[in-house]
Amino acid sequence: MKNIGIDLGGTNIAIGIVNEDYSILKKGSVPTDSHRPWQDIVKDMASLIEKLMKETGTTMDEIKEIGIGSPGTPDIEKGVVLYSNNLGWDMVPLREELNKYIDKPVYLDNDANCAALGEFLAGAASGLDSAVILTFGTGIGGGVILNDRIWSGFNYAGGELGHVVIKTGGQPCTCGRNGCWEAYASMTGVIRQGNEAADAHPESELAKLRASGTKLNGRNIFEVAKAGDDVAQQVVDQFIFYIAEGVVNVINIFQPEAVVIGGAIANEGDYVLEPLRKYAKRDVFCKQVKLPQIIRAKLGNDAGIIGAAFVGDYQSKKTM
Amino acid sequence: MKNIGIDLGGTNIAIGIVNEDYSILKKGSVPTDSHRPWQDIVKDMASLIEKLMKETGTTMDEIKEIGIGSPGTPDIEKGVVLYSNNLGWDMVPLREELNKYIDKPVYLDNDANCAALGEFLAGAASGLDSAVILTFGTGIGGGVILNDRIWSGFNYAGGELGHVVIKTGGQPCTCGRNGCWEAYASMTGVIRQGNEAADAHPESELAKLRASGTKLNGRNIFEVAKAGDDVAQQVVDQFIFYIAEGVVNVINIFQPEAVVIGGAIANEGDYVLEPLRKYAKRDVFCKQVKLPQIIRAKLGNDAGIIGAAFVGDYQSKKTM
Missing domain, CATH: 3.30.420.40 (ATPase, nucleotide binding domain)
Structure with a gap:
């Protein structure tokens, strides 16, 4: 069949x-x-x-x-x-x-x-009993699978993991609240942070790239950082920390067997996943037990x- | 049996x-x-x-x-x-x-x-299929029940809802992170906020109470607020908002049929629950569906x- x-x-x-x-x-x-x-x-x-x-x-x-x-x-x-x-x-x-x-x-x-x-x-979490899958794009999408079943709440509106406030009183989110994880750890978030950094540091390569007429996006901010620009690197480091804040929240909440990272950010592979694993090891509440795996989504579209x-x-x- | x-x-x-x-x-x-x-x-x-x-x-x-x-x-x-x-x-x-x-x-x-x-x-969430029970004391305890089963993660270390960061880079938490919900919305949190407000406003009734030798605690901060002290009222309002930030997070994540509020704060009854319900109505991500009930724990110890x-x-x- x-x-x-x-x-x-x-x-x-x-x-x-x-x-x-x-x-x-x-x-x-x-x-x-x-x-x-x-x-x-x-x-x-x-x-x-x-x-x-x-x-x-x-x-x-x-x-x-x-x-x-x-x-x-x-x-x-x-x-x-x-x-x-x-x-x-x-x-x-x-x-x-x-x-x-x-x-x-x-x-x-x-x-x-x-x-x-x-x-x-069939992908990264195949063979497990529980996983939280996060997709980082313009926003942050979440899917929660516990005991082999999708959990989406009694009204099917759960799993909105991008709309967990990580900075009360912070950046406005599209949902109407301030400080949602999505406002910091999505592509929208890193682009805003890149533009703010370029404003503050007109001497940086990041600012020069923008001055040349190129719009900042997730990919070019990462590229400028990898090419050695300190300002872009700080943006990327802070961005990865924002991702980690939410990933550690997800672990403290769910302790799924795996946290699967998908979307544009997954293309950065271990450049992002390794720091996430380090933050998780350092920051999770219970350090005496086996940690969830933090792995990259496999199947794309x-x-x-x-x-x-x-x-x-x-x-x-x-x-x- | x-x-x-x-x-x-x-x-x-x-x-x-x-x-x-x-x-x-x-x-x-x-x-x-x-x-x-x-x-x-x-x-x-x-x-x-x-x-x-x-x-x-x-x-x-x-x-x-x-x-x-x-x-x-x-x-x-x-x-x-x-x-x-x-x-x-x-x-x-x-x-x-x-x-x-x-x-x-x-x-x-x-x-x-x-x-x-x-x-x-047998208590507040009796007859439901899912509920998140939160206990506000020195810290914030959480219990998550989904599809009639306790969810505590593949390693039994989940449900640590007090250790969801709501203010990245904020107050140090006992767990080693900064900005956990527990550092803001627990009794420990409100006492710190009360003391800070008393420091800043020595003319307030809150500061006078403390100067008289009484240590501030959750109960007396609420009492002074209810007796009309603006400074204490601001502390209480902000405290209830911090509770709401985490409760709305819990709703966006789980959408359980009920969020049950227990611990010392539950004794305040509708004085706390009514504003929580208003914040939830205003702030949840999905406003088109039935909201979880926000109710008071019944059974105590x-x-x-x-x-x-x-x-x-x-x-x-x-x-x-």
Whole structure:
């Protein structure tokens, strides 16, 4: 049997037919074009599924179930996206609509949870019983898997690990609070910190790069630091410490077997992971026990497809 | 059948025979006197159990199991206290030792987890599937119950919610980090903040109280605030905001059905709970879904006995 995983993003809908061993038989994508009616988006999902099945000679009998990872807050029992800021959605019944085209069980979860589940089943955290997967991009996404199940709260709105205040009264966050981890340890955070440092040190290479017309971003701030600019290095060191503050918080809270680091920051590999491990060793509350592993995400964008494909089997149910 | 719950504290060992409906048939306590050999402490546990059984006419056949809530980090599978700073213990095999006196299944968990379980089974969070129980005292203790099971991490060292940094680079915490929630929102935190305010405002009633020879504590700071002293009121308002910062963090992370507030601060009732609820409504990340209840713990010290008595049935097991 095979499952179908749908990773619904703000830009693209990525869909894969996924084998029982979590390998992707075939995947494809179409633009989301999120401004159109959601009915049209679901119709495109169904068409892409049909196309992928045709191309691989997969029959409907071979499909066990379909999973959708969507931005926003899902009602996993009803298969409805309650609310998505990203897509501008309110109460969109994805399960019911997709079932108009394909008569298979359809499961729905948050996209970050699906990506986390993908890493848990087939990626960096494969073989473990618990893991917290963090994705560092414009914001910080989190997926929490405990006792082999996604934990997302009684109202499916949990796991918002980027919105843990680490500096009370600090930088304004998009969520309306001040001092969220996301405001410091995301790409948005490091770019702000880089610009502040460039303002304060016009003699630095970082300031010169910016003066040449290049916008600062995570990648070039790291590059200038590695090339020897002290100012950029301080920005990077402080940024890694901010990441560590939240990672140590996650460990003190959850003590999962692994903390998996994904997103742009994961590309820096041990340059970031090694200091994180040192901070964790130094700063965790309980130093007498084995520490969680801090490891790099493995699957990239495929995590969302693979996780969505199997999400129906890993959602927390009240009957657990 | 009845269970026996042992709440092992730094000062006293409290033990109760607990009925299936979670009512306490009879309870008693003896001093811990933690400087003596742990073997003597366990011997006293066994004697107190025997005494309570005799006094109630309970026979060994009626006892199903025994649970112990201990300070420190337990190995719940082996029934060993790995480490307790509070008791000065290292690798103490409580289950094995107690089994020398009583041949019944003995389960072990952290004391905060047991107290949380007590509130979950028979107190404020009774009837729910998930709850986070917070105890505000000298520090902040946390117990996390998800899907009807205690979550304490793969190494039993999780749920240290007091050691989530809410002010990076802030006040030193006993754990070695700076800016932990516990350093701001515990009794220790409010007393420090009260003393700082009294230093800064010698004209305040708060400063006058201290000058009269009274040491500031949580209770008298609240009393002076309620009597109309602006300086004390500012301390209390800021303190409640610090509590809220961590409570909102807990909600964004876990979205449990209830956040239960225990310890000294719970005695303030709605004076503290109402502002917490307002902050939560304003500050949580996802405002489109039902919020967790923020409620007061009910059981006081009995929570630890009741929770310990049933802890064996609620521990997360890998087979879940």
